[in-house]
Amino acid sequence: MKFNYKFSNLLGTVYRKGNVLFTNDGNTVISPVGNRITLFDLRNSKANTLPVEADHNFVTLALSPSGTLLIAVTEHGECYMISLASRTVIHRRNFMRPIRAVKFSPDGRHFAMTKENKIFIFKTPGRATGAFEAFIIERVYSCFVDDTTCVDWSSDSRFVVVGSRDMTVKVIAVVKIKHFKLNTFTSHSDELVGVFFAENSLDCFTVARNNVLCTWQASVELADIEEDDGAEAMDENDSDNEGGKDFFYRREGKHFLKDTIKAEEIVSVMSACYNSKTKHMAVGFSNGAFTLLELPEFIIIQSLSLEGYDISAVEFNLTGDWLALASSSRGQLVVYEWQSEGFVLKQQGHTNNMTCLDYSPSGQYVVTGGDDGKVKLWNLSTGFCFVTFSEHTSGISAVKFTQNGKAVLSASYDGTVRATDVKRYRNFKTFTSPEPTQFISLCVDSSGEVVCAGSQDTFEVFVWSMQTGRLVEVLAGHTAPVSGIVFSPIAPLLISSSWDKTCKVWQMFTSKGTRETIQLGADCLAVEVRPDGREFAVSTLDGCITMFDVDTAAQVHCIEGRYDLHTGRREGDLVTAKRLQKVQAFTTLCYTADGECVLAAGRSKVICIYHVGEQVLLRRFEITCNLSLDGLNDMFDRKKMSEFGNLNLVEERDDDPTMLVKMNLPGSKKLDNSTRTYRPEVRVAAVRFSPTGRAFSAVSTEGLLSYSLDASLAFDPYDLEMDITSDKVRDTASAGNWSEALMLAFRLNEKDVLREVFEAVPISNAELVASQLPQVYVEKLLSFLAAGLESTSKIELYMRWVHTTLMTHGESLKDRSPRVVALLKALQKSITLRQRDLYRVCEKTRHAIRYVVEVNAKSKTVQTKGDEMEDSEDDILNEKEPEMEECNLGGGDVEDGTSVGTAA
Template sequence: MKTEFKFSNLLGTVYRQGNVIFTPDGDSLLSPVGNRVSVFNLTKNTSYTLPFAHRRNISHIDLTSNGNLLLTIDEDGRAILTIFPRRVSIYHFSFKSKVTALRFSPNGRHFVVGLGRKIQAWKTPLVPGSDGGELDFAPFVLHREYGGHFDDVRHLSWSGDSRFFLSSSKDSTARIWSLDPEEDFEPTVLAGHRQQVRGAWFSSSQEAIFTVSEDGALFRWEFVTRTQQQSGDAENAEPEDIERWRIVQRDYFMQNVKLKCATFHQASELLTVCFANGLFSLYELPSFSNIHTLSMASSPISTISINKSGEWLALGSAKTGQLLVWEHQSESNILKQSSYLDTMTTLSFSPDSSRIITGADDGLLKIWDVFSGFHVATFTEHSSAVTGSAYSRRGNILFTSSLDGSVRAWDMLRYRNFRTFTAPQRLSFSCLAIDPAAEVVCAGSHDSFDVHLWSVQTGALLDQLSGHEGPISTLAFTPDGRMLVSGSWDRTIRTWNVFDRSQSSESLQLTSDLLCVTVRPDSAQIAASTLDGQLTFWDIESSVQQATMDGRRDVSGGRTLRSRRTAASTPGTKSFNSITYSADGTCLLAAGNSKYICLYSVSTLTLVKKFTVSVNLSLDGTQEFLNSSAIMSNGLPRDMIDTDGEASDLDDRIDKSLPGAKRGKDATKRTVRPEVRVTAIEFAPTGRTFCAASTEGLLVYSLDTAGMDDFDPFDLDIDVTPQNVETILQQKQPEYLKALIMSFRLNEKQLVRRVYEAIPYGQVSLVVRDLPRVYLGRLLNFLASQLESSPHLEFALSWIGEVVGVHGRYIKERAGQFSSELRAVQRGIDGIGKIIRNLSQRNTFEIEFLCQQQRDTNVPLLTNGHGTSRGKADEADVDMADEDGWIGFD
């Protein structure tokens, strides 16, 4: 079994804090999720997470105007510079203090950051003007430093020519700065607001400035001339013209709540403001006419962004973990995703590995699409924490158990609950198992020592299996369906012959309380995890203990903020709460209340690999050693002091929750920092992916990583260069095979596409026949990406047909080696088929509608010169219809 799993995506969390931004083309949205950045493609309905991770939660992100460079900054002021199209981090830098604002200039040559009261302008590490730019030897070079504000800078914006920029501060003023010294220009203070200024922007003509403050005041500033008498003798004084920025218009939003954030689109001069009660409004400036006023949620909106065309608005709420993309012209949602507010407790893969079901402490069940990374549906029937979930073998039924005392069966074709199982007395079920035929479902509870069995078809309670002397902690059916395995806190495992008349059971004695049990896919072995950190393996047929392994040293890691011990001696982290076998049964994956996931070899009982869940210091349990310098004189850690100052107002500090209630007004309020832990873990049925439900979200680790996005050259020599590839293509008789092989060796995606599109259709079969088989995997991966991004569908399908026809037998004999490439190709073909089917259906409906309209109105049709006829429609409308892909019109 391959063990080179790599982090591929983060699900379950879409937004935490910071600002969200659109890419320059407006198709994708970047959202900070803890110490990572997730990218949502709004046109293809896919998402992925960038591979780098900060040491703390990200507070600011921004892209250059061409979309090549991404700069992310965390709460400590540490920055990571990334080549965004390649997803490669190239430089780490520290600003030495907390960053409060960030903005790249429109020309991409500089960026400004707010460091408390100061502002610094830095040179962008890429030199503009060249093709893609070339890296400087000094990636971060300080250009200038500005000072003058009396409080933290909260917002920065540039003029269109990148010569000036505006800064907004908590000192209730905005200031105008020049990037370089300008003749007859001095930094200007725009004072007049009564509360902190949330934003300041230049108009499209740069002749006006708009500022908006927290109390809902909008000021328009213009550079006007005012005549004033010179000092001296009033009778002989001469008038003097004074030019300065002055307020020419005052408007107010008339809301009784604070304004949290705002954004301004210069091209259309649309201003969007968001308030603490979840309302957001669109205004047209300078007329101040209200276009829309809508509500996202009852919680305040933390950030807002608008794409380059001004059509889509992205809104994020840190309080509810919600992300929304709204199109104001059609008044429709483009994207609406929400995060879990409580800890995820369980997860299950669908049999085809395309969907993941997760349950949480808030009782919500969510369905996630593995390939797109988006949330598909939510089930809200459970009223308490979900404790277990299991799919039927066919994948059409999902079973879940909950602390609300119910076990529910869900129809996954219609997305509805069709059966509910309950016990004679009120119990809180803690675990669940179903037989492979999905005829019997059983559940265990911490309140009762019996295992309850129900019939799926009738819903009747079949039996209560007695024998345990402690609460039931885990249940599992053997894959062959012959036995039921139960584990309890009474330090025993019992195997039950449920379908025999005798219903006999056998007890296996352990040394500590049982936490989790799993059965090998061949139904020959049981693996059990106990509270003392031991992993025990048993033979099912003979009930003989085969091996024991101590995993305390492997799983222990990470100390809490209040702990006075190192990670190795911290109690409570030295056991596995969740274990699972791989699809082939050769490896065992184990995780617990720790930042580590351990992968063991079953045959040799050795640790094969160790995965680190998170390095985010904003979470408890990620530090290894005790840092005495972070402890103050009173014994409290320095990180526990709130120095942000956002909750300084009296209204924000009042606690309106009921006395003694764990959940009051704010369901997301935390009195302590969240602690990193893994609550559930499972392998995909394909064996090439596994998921872990952790504090930061649903972590997906896969072997099927996109190889074209990683620079992994091989067989390089001095003659393999992009220039030589171009030379080969420009010859009178180009050697297409040689050019293709050289591009694969360089592994430059743009170069591979250049060679691929240059090969004539008639030469495709010859190139495929002579292609060395070592490049088959790379070629299939590239063709799969072309199916998703290239408009030349027939050309790509012809390539795939030639590859399968020539090398099909070789690929079939090595199906395991090419499994990820074949799945990528299949996914691309299915996606294209779905798009074509939808387009054909839409065209059919629209043509039928037009024909019906013509019959109803009895309008004669006009011939277009080709023998076909058209109605009296506007030619522009007909042309637009043809561009949309209508079938049947010339």
């Protein structure tokens, strides 16, 4: 089995904090999701996370006018310059202080950055400036008393307007301007949230935190300002009162934004943006309301609300038709089309920790549950959540797909197990116990008729019938919470694990007693059965993973993985990380598709893959390096250690004045994003392998992480020899030895060469070539077809190969079904995806297709009638030819009508 899994996507988290951006074409939204960045393609309905990971959460983003350079700054001031063309980090610099705003100039030659009480002007690397060194400082202005918060450029890239927490706004000339001195506005009484220039003008609009909007008119037009090469550059010591006599600002209006939303409670402005082309401004408030205005007339276009949560970021696209709204307290991202008053995108992750997940049988979808009581279904191909179920009133402890994939089961701490139809999106069954109890484990048999749930309070296993919804059996015997239950896929056996240090095998449908009770040396935390049903694994509190034979209940293998779970020291820990290592354990398990390895994770930042037979660690994946989370560092900074403990535990007021310091209840570990003031702890709640075997997912503090195999990332040949080269493969194919060329291409295993040889094989020879392939190459051919069908445009060619291969080798594949089940599921997934894509295209254009077919049929009918008329005319001419021959008995040459007339 291959283990070169790479991070592919981040789901479940659409926005954390910071600003959001639109690309220049307006079709993609760029959103910071913790220490990663996700791109939401609105046209193709697809979300993709960049393979860039920072040490802390991103809070500030800026995109160049060319759309190829992205600047992302973390909350600790580490700046990343990212190329969107190559999707890699090309430059990096640590400014050691928070950066509140970054903005590129309209000509793309410079970008401005706010840091402390200064404003920095940098030169953009690239051909336009002739400089390829990053972060070349052009100018630095330190004319503020407090931290600078926002910045904007004039349309000609010669001026910047900067807002600060000292309640002042300053207009600064980046180039040397005749008769220009520093201009300062002092009409605000709170921190500036946004400052903006009008289009082709020096008129300004300033928005403060206390709902005040001011409009400022410049005394001169932008086109009338001349540069002076002989003038001295504007110095930071230039007095504000010595402004040029020909250049000054006048306040034209002062408006109170709270009046636009008619709010009775205390609200403040959280974000603002301005589109200079359409002259529209959007303002987001702390109560979830947002207002769309037309400036400078201050005309209210729309005023709406997003369910009472703060709007942390707003942004227009280039044309001003779409407005992106983001809420950090709710983790929601919305793209709103204000003209039609509809939503282009509306995505929201779990507002609290994710706790569980499960794959659909086809591997296309993933269901997740969280502490917020919601169950969400995610499409892995698009990265979007397409339905959310919120019937539960408490946190979700376990979720399961039925074997046919038509229903989702969810167990909750509210004492219910709910079955939901994934086609109609409705809750059709609710299972409860006679006495109220909390369910912490869940399973369903292979037929989908029996549902079981383990209790945390009564220590029992409840068994229900899916059809009737009635309680069938209550299995008692455990003396502690039932941490895990699982059905055997080949026999009517139920395996349960408990904190009472026992694992029980129940004989279902035949007797009421247990078949076997297995005593372990520590509390059981999780149980998982192998896909073939011959073995099951149990994770215990002492950090061991023990495997047992299902038939004999004998121990087969034991893996001691306590020290493989690398853990850091959390802020509240009183012992070192080395001592914490001794009490680590795996809380979630999952077998691979072939059953040879097991995937394990727990209260740590790593996911481990063990080989069961060899009992060795094969690979360890680190899910994050985000130091904004708790539990990553092995030791504390001694500068923050005092006689009273760690100073990081001392709560501080946030930069947002509307957020008050809140006291956490003793023993509370839930991470409520709307109230928390401490760092969340890194942990992996659940891991699951895809039925296709080519991917696995994990729910963690960061969200739903997806890892997959990418054949283009590594060179992985099979049975390679010295004389097998790409040239030899091509020469063999040119000679017409298709089966030999295809086997050589599989042995070389270069993706481009394999595709070239495969597509060169004539489809008429497909059956002959497929019949000549050995079984090992048949599996590789099906794997290649499954991967190629997802992206190829030659769908018919690949589908005919699939049909031919399965018809030729169907019997042998059936005999080896346990080994190829993951391969066949991957093939089924690819075929289903392409069928759905084609259906969507044909459904949208079915009337046009019907019209083309009708026109084609009518044209053929007209052509047929024309051919019949021509045939009838030929028959008439053939009947007249004998008469003409009789008239030509005199021997005259018949060439035209004149000769015929003469002969007559």
